Amino acid sequence: MRHLILTAAITTMVIIAALVFGPDASHSQTGDEPMGQYGTATGIVRYSDPVTGEGSLLILKEGELLAQMTGDFLRLGAASGEHVYIDADEVAIMEGTATLLRLHGSTIVIGNVSGQHVYIDADEVSIKNGSNAIITLSAVGSMIMNPTAGGSIIIGSGWAALPTGANTVALGVEAGDGASGTDLIAIGTQAGQGSSGTYGIALGNTAGESNSGNYGLFGGYSAGNGNSGLKAIFLGHESGKSNSGDLALGMGYRAAYENDADRVIAIGAEAGSSSATLSYGAFDDTILLGHDAVATAANQMVVGSVTQTLSDIYVGRGVRSGAGYGNPITIHATGALLLDDTEGHDLVLAGGTSTGSAAGGSVYIQTAPAGSSGNSENGLVDRLRVTSDGLTQIGDAGTTNYAQFDETGNLTFAGSAQPWDDIRVEPVARTTGTNAPSFEKWYDDSGGTSRGVYLYSFDDASAGSEKEIFFTMQMPHTWNGGDVHLHVHWVGAVADTTATPRWGLEYAFKEPGAVFGDTVIVYATGNEQGDTDITAHKHYITEFAAITPGSTADGLSSILIGRLFRNSSNAADTYNATGAKCGLLYIDAHYQIARIGSTDEYTP
Numbered sequence: 001m002r003h004l005i006l007t008a009a010i011t012t013m014v015i016i017a018a019l020v021f022g023p024d025a026s027h028s029q030t031g032d033e034p035m036g037q038y039g040t041a042t043g044i045v046r047y048s049d050p051v052t053g054e055g056s057l058l059i060l061k062e063g064e065l066l067a068q069m070t071g072d073f074l075r076l077g078a079a080s081g082e083h084v085y086i087d088a089d090e091v092a093i094m095e096g097t098a099t100l101l102r103l104h105g106s107t108i109v110i111g112n113v114s115g116q117h118v119y120i121d122a123d124e125v126s127i128k129n130g131s132n133a134i135i136t137l138s139a140v141g142s143m144i145m146n147p148t149a150g151g152s153i154i155i156g157s158g159w160a161a162l163p164t165g166a167n168t169v170a171l172g173v174e175a176g177d178g179a180s181g182t183d184l185i186a187i188g189t190q191a192g193q194g195s196s197g198t199y200g201i202a203l204g205n206t207a208g209e210s211n212s213g214n215y216g217l218f219g220g221y222s223a224g225n226g227n228s229g230l231k232a233i234f235l236g237h238e239s240g241k242s243n244s245g246d247l248a249l250g251m252g253y254r255a256a257y258e259n260d261a262d263r264v265i266a267i268g269a270e271a272g273s274s275s276a277t278l279s280y281g282a283f284d285d286t287i288l289l290g291h292d293a294v295a296t297a298a299n300q301m302v303v304g305s306v307t308q309t310l311s312d313i314y315v316g317r318g319v320r321s322g323a324g325y326g327n328p329i330t331i332h333a334t335g336a337l338l339l340d341d342t343e344g345h346d347l348v349l350a351g352g353t354s355t356g357s358a359a360g361g362s363v364y365i366q367t368a369p370a371g372s373s374g375n376s377e378n379g380l381v382d383r384l385r386v387t388s389d390g391l392t393q394i395g396d397a398g399t400t401n402y403a404q405f406d407e408t409g410n411l412t413f414a415g416s417a418q419p420w421d422d423i424r425v426e427p428v429a430r431t432t433g434t435n436a437p438s439f440e441k442w443y444d445d446s447g448g449t450s451r452g453v454y455l456y457s458f459d460d461a462s463a464g465s466e467k468e469i470f471f472t473m474q475m476p477h478t479w480n481g482g483d484v485h486l487h488v489h490w491v492g493a494v495a496d497t498t499a500t501p502r503w504g505l506e507y508a509f510k511e512p513g514a515v516f517g518d519t520v521i522v523y524a525t526g527n528e529q530g531d532t533d534i535t536a537h538k539h540y541i542t543e544f545a546a547i548t549p550g551s552t553a554d555g556l557s558s559i560l561i562g563r564l565f566r567n568s569s570n571a572a573d574t575y576n577a578t579g580a581k582c583g584l585l586y587i588d589a590h591y592q593i594a595r596i597g598s599t600d601e602y603t604p
Contacts, residue, residue: 025087105557121547128402165198181211198229213246229262245284261286261298268293362387394581410599418592419478423473427456429566430470435565437467442491442583455583458501458566460576466504468565473589480594481554487528487543489585494577495536500525501582502573506542506563510554512602519561525572534575538587556598560589 014106040062047056056070069073082100084094085092090104095182102109103117111117115149119126127135134151136144145153156175163176169185170176176186179195192202195211201218202208208218209225218224219235226242227234232249239250242258250256253269265431266288284414286295293302366380385393390407398404401415406490413419429436437456458467473483488503506521528541549558564587567573575582 003286033414044272163192181214182365194323213243215433229259264288266293294301329521339591408599410595412595413480413593418594420476420590421476421593422588422590425471425473425589427469427584427587428471429456431468432467434461442493455585457493457581457583458490458568459581460568460573461478461566464571466568468563469584471562471564471587473560473562475559475591477556477598478593478595479556479558480592481549483546483548484560485546485590486541486562486587487541487585487590489525490540490542490582491537491585492534492540493536493580493583494534494573496534496575496580498532498579499534499575499577499580500527500573501575502567502570503542503543503544504565504567506565507547507560509547509549509558509560511549511558513555514552516561521574523570524566562587 045058053435059067073087093101108120125137161178165182177193194289206289215231217233223234230246234250239255255267283298295322363386365384392405395402444450
């Protein structure tokens with residue numbers, strides 16, 4: 001530039017010298033271009049514009065215009081070709097009307113400002129295309145790159161083939177080498193090399209190399225190398241390498257390595273890996289947290305490791321280590337859950353969605369029975385379930401045996417959860433004559449002087465004189481409507497071998513609103529204690545066959561009308577030693593409880 005200005009100055013001096021010492025060669029010609037017919041003239045010519053009267057000095061060589069000085073400007077060369085233009089404001093190198101270089105004050109422009117050019121001033125150096133700055137270096141050291149649509153930014157070396165995809169940013173040795181995918185950002189040695197996926201970001205040595213999946217983000221050595229899954233994010237050494245699953249997230253060394261499942265979140269070294277060396281399967285819709293954490297089925301969240309012990313997990317504001325710290329929910333390495341909250345927070349377990357159209361969901365609490373094996377959920381058993389319709393079931397959680405609270409808070413029982421209770425009927429004789437049992441003393445104090453205690457005695461009477469009592473029994477509101485087990489408590493007055501009394505029960509059984517009809521008579525021998533011989537004064541129980549109530553006797557407040565007798569005249573009554581009478585202790589009926597009471601007064 002200095003050379004150009006010096007040349008212009010020398011030329012000006014030559015012209016001035018020619019004016020002072022050269023011949024007077026004044027001419028006049030018509031037209032705007034002061035390049036009349038000078039033939040082969042050589043020298044300095046004065047020229048006056050016939051229209052404006054403005055004068056010019058021309059330097060000619062054999063009729064060719066070398067320079068022109070008019071008013072405050074100097075032009076070296078013909079205006080229609082390459083020339084230098086100098087005036088009070090600027091110095092320009094031009095070709096015809098196109099500016100190749102312009103100096104204007106502190107501004108330098110190289111190239112035509114309407115096209116691609118370099119712009120330099122005191123504040124910046126810019127490479128521009130028209131008014132759009134492609135690269136700008138500011139005086140404060142900032143560098144801004146803003147390529148036009150489809151343009152790329154490539155910095156580095158060693159490319160066998162430059163990236164061909166539009167809107168590519170490649171920084172590093174062989175970064176983006178041979179990449180054909182558009183909208184790629186590849187930073188690091190061989191990052192994004194050979195990538196064909198669009199809208200990808202690869203950060204790290206060989207990260208995203210040969211990637212063919214779109215919308216990927218890969219950070220770390222070889223992260224996402226060979227990935228073909230869509231919309232995947234892998235951060236960590238070889239995380240997501242050779243992944244083919246869509247919508248996958250892997251964070252940590254080899255997280256989701258060779259994963260082939262969709263919608264997987266794997267965080268931790270080798271979490272969710274399905275490499276041949278690890279032989280772990282991959283399942284869709286899983287969340288895997290921890291070193292070597294793997295799923296055994298789809299739709300699982302796994303926290304921990306199959307090979308390493310997981311330390312405690314704290315949910316909340318962290319481990320409580322002093323005053324002012326939060327009280328976390330702690331999941332111990334043993335699997336125990338500790339809720340330690342003194343700040344009044346709620347623990348909410350929710351199932352289902354509240355969209356208004358979903359089928360609803362239940363909350364389950366499961367345990368593994370002692371002695372169970374395997375690491376799959378198949379070994380777990382439901383212990384508590386809160387259903388979508390408001391039932392809370394404890395036991396086997398609604399399968400067979402459980403206690404249940406409904407949404408109103410009413411408690412009921414099912415299966416083996418139904419406890420046994422009994423209805424106790426105190427014997428009272430309501431008959432007279434030969435069939436009435438004697439009410440007599442059976443036991444007194446050791447001296448034989450007390451008034452003693454009395455029982456009804458059922459002796460070994462003949463037919464027509466068999467002893468009997470009558471009673472009524474109402475079933476309670478807790479009854480499940482199932483079988484009723486009536487039995488007799490009794491003692492024998494004397495010992496007898498291979499003996500048993502035979503008890504008889506005649507009854508009618510109906511619920512409110514049903515019509516009583518014929519009675520039913522049943523018999524029972526033996527005892528629940530399993531004795532073949534009768535021991536005097538031993539407490540025995542003899543049970544009748546279960547009474548099944550039927551549909552007209554299984555309601556609330558069903559009533560059984562009964563007659564209990566000793567069928568002593570029957571050959572099956574073998575308790576016939578001298579004085580072989582039975583003292584009746586009690587009559588009662590065992591039944592199972594389905595609820596602690598009815599929700600209504602007359603219906604369950």
